[in-house]
Amino acid sequence: MAWFRKSKKPREVVKERGRSSVPEGLWVRCGGCREIIYAKELKHNQQICPKCGYHFRIGARERIALLIDEQSPRELFNDIEPDDPLEFRDSKTYRARLEESQKRTGERDAVVVIEGHVEEKPVVMAVLVYSFMGGSMGSVVGEKITLAAERALARRVPLLIVSASGGARMQEGVLSLMQMAKISSALARLRESGVPYLSILTDPTTGGVTASFAMLGDLNIAEPGALIGFAGPRVIEQTIRESLPEGFQRSEFLLEHGFLDLVVARGELKETVSRCLGHLS
């Protein structure tokens, strides 16, 4: 059994950890086919199961490395930190949760904004950090994405947003909700001025994030098998008091129902984004 447990710390520290993106040891069990996969092989394969094509979750900075030409793209608006407007506390204080997430992820909040190039085409890109409080959207996420949209508009450069989020951040109350309005206002200006915006939806994208910017791309592109919806599956099951059909709220389901333009495997994402940008800008 020692094969499945780490005895030493791995040399490569994987910072972002989602439910199923955790190559803890040498071997990982696939969330799709349940097969055992060699972790290194998984890493070389962009965290996609070589046996069944299941897409493991990846971190925001891995995502940037995957899509952006530059090894060190310019990071934007990184001097913004969260605050605690409600002085929120449940079993823990919001401040304690923030600190814990900041320490664990090395990020200040749940979004990273950069500018760089996708196959030599300039872009402004925002990527949500799912490992930071579930990628939830509070004032900082709202502000940084709005700033990203405003910068894209000012430079007339396409905007990319990669979503991975449980929705609005409860701990900032109604202010989180208002980030949906704020970002949508900035996207409205982008739309009027003819600067393209591509929304890339990854597992999972739900709640207020889906119900605002994630669904508002000029093109909506998702990774295979991503959970995408407004209400979470558990809430729906409680409401309708029956279990949900297989594949409900997955990318392929949304494609079939007309809410996505494309479902694209991770390996082809960069090239696809580049081709779309080639047509739209």
Added chain:
Amino acid sequence: MASTDAPFESDLVDLRRRIAELEEFPEGTGRRREIERLRVRLSKATVEIYKGLSRWQKTQVARHSERPHTLDYIEALMSDWVEIHGDRAFADDPAIVAGFARFAGRSVAVVGHQKGRGTKERIRRNFGQPRPEGYRKALRTMKLAERFGLPLVSFVDTPGAYPGLGAEERGQAEAIASNLIEMAALRTPILVMVTGEGGSGGALGIGMGDRVMMMEYATYSVISPEGCAAILWKDQEKRAEAAEALKLTAPDILELGVVDEIVPEPPGGAHADPAGAIRRVGERLAAALEEVADRDIDELLEARYTRFRALGVLQAKPRKRGFRALGG
């Protein structure tokens, strides 16, 4: 008068019932004086109870079934009402009403959540929880308002957008998102009145505007106290604690800058005196309409952008530049 809607005011409900019973009695010597005495007691008790309401108790007032709903406001404050139906794609959603009416001397477009009253009607209205076709009907109304130069009045009162299977299939998220981007740029003045429950994205989906107002005992929140309690406390019964933490009452929301003004309610809340509540709402709506109706639309849109752009609380802390690469 369902006392279960707000259990903390059972004394008031009892007093009101006794007054009503006495009024049924034939004229007699002691009757007038007894009614007077009870009225004084009622008014004192109302002030006493309402000055110390907790956030959870205010939530119960916001949800009270005897509170005026959108169609009550339309009927009492507006004339020449024409209700329109359907999203031209799938269905008509009775949880959102939409149409045109005369108000304060001009034609306006109106949208609003509609909760029913009585079991049958509540079910038909889906307890005021819209499906995507409701948001799309509202959007159609907004675009008509824009095209024909009518100001838009929106009444917000919903527990939230309906979390059902069909609603997901037909794009609940897309419907709300589209309304947000369209309301941000809608070239006509928009007034929003939160009359009861401002339930998350389901409320915001018809809730962006140039003036956003809120009634004294209305609530506005990112999640219901029950939902928040279930997730963070792992216990739905902690809803009172969750309501406190969420700061969802009108004074909280005003302080956060999310609404521009609070419309005071009659003593004992809107359900104690619906006509009085409706009259106050009408006065404030008319005044706000006066302020925005004839403003230059580009100026108004700029102000609308600035209004929502400013929402949020954060800190700026300089940090050394440079991109932190993977795992670094």
